[in-house]
Structures are given as C-alpha cells and as structure tokens.
Amino acid sequence: MPVKIRLQRHGKKGKPYYWIVAADARAKRDGKYLEKLGSYNPNTNPATIDLNIDGAVQWLQNGAQPTDTAKNILSYKGALLKKHLLGGVAKGALTEEQAEKKFQAWLEEKEAKIQSKAEGLSKAEAKAKAERIAAEKAVNEARLAAAEPEVEEAEETEEATEAAAETEAPAAEETATEETAEVEAKEEAPAKEEAPEAEAKEEAPAEEEAAEKPKAAKEEE
Known part of the structure; x- marks a missing residue:
C-alpha cells in the first residue's frame, strides 16, 4: 500500500x-x-x-x-x-552517539536561527508601531497648527468688536447729551414767551388808571 x-x-x-x-x-x-x-x-x-x-x-x-x-x-x-544520519549509522559510517550529537548540534543551531528571526520580527513590529505613532502625532500637530490661526482670527474679531463698541459708546453719550439740551431749550422757550404777556397785562391797568385821572379832574371843574 x-x-x-x-x-x-x-x-x-x-x-x-x-x-x-x-x-x-x-x-x-x-x-x-x-x-x-x-x-x-x-x-x-x-x-x-x-x-x-x-x-x-x-x-x-x-x-x-x-x-x-x-x-x-x-x-x-x-x-x-x-533519516540521512541513521542511514550512515546503518552503513557503519557513524555511530549512533555521533549521529545523535550531530543532530542535536543542528537542532540548536536551527533553534537559534528561529529565535533570532522571531526577535527581528518583534523589533520590526515595534519599529513599525513607533513609526505609526509618530505619524499620527505629526498629523495631530498639523491639525492643531492649522486650527491656531482660526482661533487668533476669532480673538482679533472679538477685540475689533469690543473696540468698535467702545468707540460707539461716547458718540451715543454725546448724541444723548445734545438731545437732552435741545429738550431743555424747548421747555425754557415757552416760559420766556409767557413773561412779556404777563408784563403787558400788568401795564395795561396802569394805563387805564392814568387815563381815568384826567377825566375825573375835568368833572370836578
């Protein structure tokens, strides 16, 4: 079979x-x-x-x-x-001890190579991981650097708005003061106009009395 x-x-x-x-x-x-x-x-x-x-x-x-x-x-x-070493033993070229010794030496050498390969792969993996982390860090820093000008522009806009508000405030106060002065002037104007009328009324009876006195004198005569 x-x-x-x-x-x-x-x-x-x-x-x-x-x-x-x-x-x-x-x-x-x-x-x-x-x-x-x-x-x-x-x-x-x-x-x-x-x-x-x-x-x-x-x-x-x-x-x-x-x-x-x-x-x-x-x-x-x-x-x-x-199998090859055992064939040599069968032919009498080697003893079993020699064959086993050679085989164990080969196994040790092979194991060392495998271990070295495994360590190399681990180092390569660690290096690749470190490179990935560094690349991600660089991307994050680039994003932060791109975001900083936007923040500065927003701060400048806020400062400009505050400065404009401060500039407008005195102008508004001056306008309010002028309006108040105009209102007060309008209120005082009628009072000044009423004063001559009152004086005229007070002078009118005096003139009437002066006119009546000559009439009374003529009647007595």
Missing part, C-alpha cells in the same frame, strides 16, 4: 491550519489517515510547526513519500537530516 505524508486541512475560512499525517495515497486529502505526525499553523509569524520527528523518520524509512509542502516541513524540522 503506497503511503504519503501530507497535510490535512482544518480550521475556518481564511485561517486554516493543517495536520501532518501519514495516509493511504488513494484516500481523500481530508479523509482517513494512518497516523497523525504533527501540525502546521501558517497563521503565526514564524509559522508554528509541531512534528513527531521519530515517527516521521520511521515512515520515511518504510517508503512513505512526502508531498512537496510536507517535504519542506520535514526538512525544516530535521526529519530528513535524521
């Missing part, structure tokens, strides 16, 4: 993750499988891979053929390297 090591899709739309399985080559991609060897999650950066290296090596030694993607994952996790 031909066996393939391949990926079986799981997860939801837009965010899939995969199981690494050994399955019959004639079975459907997401159908029954013979053994689950690990999982692969491409949604993280770097991708998260969990693999049973010894189980994968055993299937490879038994003739299982990995798909292209599965082969890349097996190489990334060192399963192909371990």
